[in-house]
Amino acid sequence: MKINKELKERLRKLAELxxxxxxxxxxxxxxxxxxxxxxxxxxPRSPSPP
Numbered sequence: 448m449k450i451n452k453e454l455k456e457r458l459r460k461l462a463e464l465x466x467x468x469x470x471x472x473x474x475x476x477x478x479x480x481x482x483x484x485x486x487x488x489x490x491p492r493s494p495s496p497p
Contacts, residue, residue, distance in 0.1 A: 450458070455469070462472035 458472060459469045462469050465472065467475070
């Protein structure tokens with residue numbers, strides 16, 4: 448997976464502040480995203496407001 452050089456450096460610094468490495472942060476973010484999306488697919492959708 449390619450990541451823009453500047454974004455990669457920003458993420459590396461944020462990961463370090465969180466006590467993680469870039470790989471671990473990427474895994475955490477993607478895992479959280481997948482869980483959120485799966486939860487949205489399982490939960491009944493509320494009707495759109497009028």
